[in-house]
Amino acid sequence: MDILCLTTCFLLIISSKVSKALDMISPSDSLTDGMTLVSNDGSFELGFFTPGSSKNRYLGIWYKNIPIPMQTVVWVANRINPITDFTGLLKIETTGKVVLQGQNRTTTVWSTNSSTEEVGNPILQLLDSGNLVVKDGNSENYVWQSFDYPTDTILPGMKMGWDLRTGLSRRLVAWKNPDDPSPGDLTFGVELEGNPEIVIRKGSTKYSRSGLWNGDGFSGAPVYRSNPVFTYDFVWNEEEVYYIYFLKDKSVMSRFFLNQTEGAMDRYTWNPETQTWNLFHTIPNDYCDRYGVCGANGTCDNSKFPVCQCLKAFNPKSPESWNSSDWSQGCIHNKPLNCQGGDGFIRIQGVKTPDATHSWVNKSMDLKECRVRCLKNCSCMAYTSLYITGTGSGCAMWFGDLMDIKQQQSYGQDLYIRVSASESEELKKKHTMKLSLIIATPITVLSGLLVVTYYIRRSRGKLKDNGENEDLEHEVFELGTISRATDGFSSNNKLGQGDKRRCKVLDWPKRFQIICGIARGLLYLHQDSRLRIIHRDLKASNVLLDSEMNPKISDFGLARTFGADQTEANTNRVVGTYGYMAPEYAIDGLFSVKSDVFSFGILLLEIISATKNRGFSHPDHSGNLIEHAWRLWKEGRPLELADDFLANSDNLSEIVRCIHISLLCVQQHPEWRPTMSSVVLMLGSENELPIPKQPGFLLKSPFETDSSSGNDGSSSKNEVSLSLLEPR
Numbered sequence: 001m002d003i004l005c006l007t008t009c010f011l012l013i014i015s016s017k018v019s020k021a022l023d024m025i026s027p028s029d030s031l032t033d034g035m036t037l038v039s040n041d042g043s044f045e046l047g048f049f050t051p052g053s054s055k056n057r058y059l060g061i062w063y064k065n066i067p068i069p070m071q072t073v074v075w076v077a078n079r080i081n082p083i084t085d086f087t088g089l090l091k092i093e094t095t096g097k098v099v100l101q102g103q104n105r106t107t108t109v110w111s112t113n114s115s116t117e118e119v120g121n122p123i124l125q126l127l128d129s130g131n132l133v134v135k136d137g138n139s140e141n142y143v144w145q146s147f148d149y150p151t152d153t154i155l156p157g158m159k160m161g162w163d164l165r166t167g168l169s170r171r172l173v174a175w176k177n178p179d180d181p182s183p184g185d186l187t188f189g190v191e192l193e194g195n196p197e198i199v200i201r202k203g204s205t206k207y208s209r210s211g212l213w214n215g216d217g218f219s220g221a222p223v224y225r226s227n228p229v230f231t232y233d234f235v236w237n238e239e240e241v242y243y244i245y246f247l248k249d250k251s252v253m254s255r256f257f258l259n260q261t262e263g264a265m266d267r268y269t270w271n272p273e274t275q276t277w278n279l280f281h282t283i284p285n286d287y288c289d290r291y292g293v294c295g296a297n298g299t300c301d302n303s304k305f306p307v308c309q310c311l312k313a314f315n316p317k318s319p320e321s322w323n324s325s326d327w328s329q330g331c332i333h334n335k336p337l338n339c340q341g342g343d344g345f346i347r348i349q350g351v352k353t354p355d356a357t358h359s360w361v362n363k364s365m366d367l368k369e370c371r372v373r374c375l376k377n378c379s380c381m382a383y384t385s386l387y388i389t390g391t392g393s394g395c396a397m398w399f400g401d402l403m404d405i406k407q408q409q410s411y412g413q414d415l416y417i418r419v420s421a422s423e424s425e426e427l428k429k430k431h432t433m434k435l436s437l438i439i440a441t442p443i444t445v446l447s448g449l450l451v452v453t454y455y456i457r458r459s460r461g462k463l464k465d466n467g468e469n470e471d472l473e474h475e476v477f478e479l480g481t482i483s484r485a486t487d488g489f490s491s492n493n494k495l496g497q498g499d500k501r502r503c504k505v506l507d508w509p510k511r512f513q514i515i516c517g518i519a520r521g522l523l524y525l526h527q528d529s530r531l532r533i534i535h536r537d538l539k540a541s542n543v544l545l546d547s548e549m550n551p552k553i554s555d556f557g558l559a560r561t562f563g564a565d566q567t568e569a570n571t572n573r574v575v576g577t578y579g580y581m582a583p584e585y586a587i588d589g590l591f592s593v594k595s596d597v598f599s600f601g602i603l604l605l606e607i608i609s610a611t612k613n614r615g616f617s618h619p620d621h622s623g624n625l626i627e628h629a630w631r632l633w634k635e636g637r638p639l640e641l642a643d644d645f646l647a648n649s650d651n652l653s654e655i656v657r658c659i660h661i662s663l664l665c666v667q668q669h670p671e672w673r674p675t676m677s678s679v680v681l682m683l684g685s686e687n688e689l690p691i692p693k694q695p696g697f698l699l700k701s702p703f704e705t706d707s708s709s710g711n712d713g714s715s716s717k718n719e720v721s722l723s724l725l726e727p728r
């Protein structure tokens, strides 16, 4: 080893010791104006600085690698209490409290709150992330950190939002101007009302919103999303709600901060070649990003002229001012809502969801439950899926004015807006379909059984063409007979089309009227007529409705008369229609008034749900309509059985009561079923009802793959094992 080497090595040791700046102080040290702390990797520096043309001194953190003329401060300690001389001093007390003194060290201009925890060996350290932290010795737990008290800048890794456990809220407040870090009136933060959103405010006024967090992004702010420069996350759980982003390449310098002068939240990245900050994006980005520019119930679309439009099914509240581009008065519904009598929804796509202030969310409801819930609440004006990832999940609802909706071409999500039923195409389509399957098919005018049968057959044939899996009832008539019976195929006698008008007629009060009518009719047959009559084939297609919607029970082809004291009979020719037959009848050929009650129960379920028992299928289980009704009943959600069209009825309790009665009627054992006279009483009173036991025929029986029905009952078998019955 020669002299030269020894000297070099020695110099190297000296110089590395000298140039390596400190990144921490302990209670025995202090930092005075002129000294700095530099983070271990040299990214950030903490010290005293003077902004712009000001004369004041502030303690702050800035990027170490950006030259002084461009000095970029990311955090300020004493932003409201400047130091007026060069005597500032920063120290950490043995309790872990950090104190900044100024004014000839006579005044504390800033300090952290004393920690409640015991701190044994506190140190103050500037981390590579730009976070200034108080730690207890080598423990990695922070007693205090500057990331919890941001100024105007979000650095990568900083949680912007709430710690719900401690109530800590991290938000940004802009500098007043480039010379003065004291608070301006522009703020940025996560607001928790309704559901969390990022909101920029000017003073107390909302200035720009991100829209709902939908699992994929914020519905109205693509700028927060991942891109070539950074990834991001939004955490929303019981403990925390915050936005955070991370740089993909740590050598890139990026800052996201509030600019009071510009009135915007800007993201810049540093270009080392040109030594300048380059604007990456800005919020608000366009006119429509500004809060509520189109007024209540309006929507803003940058691709339209004028940018403000009323929501579909709405009109300007004041057409005069709307025409003169004063949109502040917003829009009102074209057709007034009728919460009791049939509102619906229309879907608009690609929107930033409305202001969340008057909103409500449930993370576990699905879209269908959401719709039903919204329909039931008269102040609910819109709903949508909370999360759009996958097939969508969760529920978000809005009440009252719909504020700040933005229409976007390639971003955003669906929103379902409440409109009057007549405006809702979705409703029209859906319900004529559904109703036509059961209620509309056998409907209308007593004009003779031949006509009925013929036209049911025709209409079912049509349905089949439409892909509906309907069975055909095979009746054969001479053409001449039919022609005579139908008045030369007059369209006046046409049945079973389910024409749209009629479907709307069948609101709940009408359906209840039909139910009560059938019950009374059956009671008459069972009890009040001269002879006790068991119908044996009660089903939807044997109930005819007149133009007043009064039901008439028809088709007595299978009926049996009983002596006054006879209650039960046995047949070895089981006739009737599968899907309506009571278990003891279908299996053992036993029929009684109670087997009619069973059929009535099925009919009731069908009328409420607008779904046929036979051919019923549900994605969640393989059971039939009875099973479905029973499941929902047990789960305490009976109303979900009801046809959506009824969901907004003001007689929800009556619907539930009818479901309850229908379950009593379809009990496994005949003796558990009420008589028709009890049913009529139950329908007409509010007395407490017995608790239903598990109904009969929960699972699809093998019978339910085919049908038998006939006036002479020739298509009958009384053996369970027989599963396929040939039509005549």
Ligand SMILES: *[C@@H]1O[C@H](CO)[C@@H](O)[C@H](O)[C@H]1NC(C)=O
Residues within 6 Å of the ligand: 104
């Ligand atoms: C600052 O304090 C020192 C020592 O206490 C004193 O001599 C000096 O006059 C003070 N300066 C001012 C400007 O108050």
Ligand SMILES: *[C@@H]1O[C@H](CO)[C@@H](O)[C@H](O)[C@H]1NC(C)=O
Residues within 6 Å of the ligand: 111, 112, 113, 149
């Ligand atoms: C100290 O605590 C008060 C009240 O809890 C809070 O408003 C303030 O922001 C805290 N200051 C710091 C620097 O932590």
Ligand SMILES: *[C@@H]1O[C@H](CO)[C@@H](O)[C@H](O)[C@H]1NC(C)=O
Residues within 6 Å of the ligand: 178, 259, 260, 261, 262
């Ligand atoms: C704030 O915005 C103004 C106007 O766009 C711009 O001149 C200024 O440089 C921005 N401030 C900072 C700190 O970038």
Ligand SMILES: *[C@@H]1O[C@H](CO)[C@@H](O)[C@H](O)[C@H]1NC(C)=O
Residues within 6 Å of the ligand: 319, 320, 323
């Ligand atoms: C508003 O403008 C539309 C389209 O130009 C026009 O049809 C309508 O009459 C105007 N309404 C009023 C109240 O000025």
Ligand SMILES: *[C@@H]1O[C@H](CO)[C@@H](O)[C@H](O)[C@H]1NC(C)=O
Residues within 6 Å of the ligand: 362, 363, 364, 365, 366, 369
């Ligand atoms: C959210 O929806 C689920 C599923 O429908 C329900 O169990 C839960 O009670 C709802 N929560 C609230 C607060 O309504």
Ligand SMILES: *[C@@H]1O[C@H](CO)[C@@H](O)[C@H](O)[C@H]1NC(C)=O
Residues within 6 Å of the ligand: 360, 376, 377, 378, 379, 380, 399
């Ligand atoms: C509608 O929902 C709002 C918000 O959840 C609630 O305050 C109100 O009581 C609900 N109204 C009805 C009739 O359920």
Ligand SMILES: *[C@@H]1O[C@H](CO)[C@@H](O)[C@H](O)[C@H]1NC(C)=O
Residues within 6 Å of the ligand: 296, 297, 317, 329, 330, 331, 332, 333, 381, 400, 401, 402
């Ligand atoms: C927005 O629409 C709702 C529902 O029709 C209505 O109650 C409200 O008054 C409307 N807002 C304005 C400002 O017209």
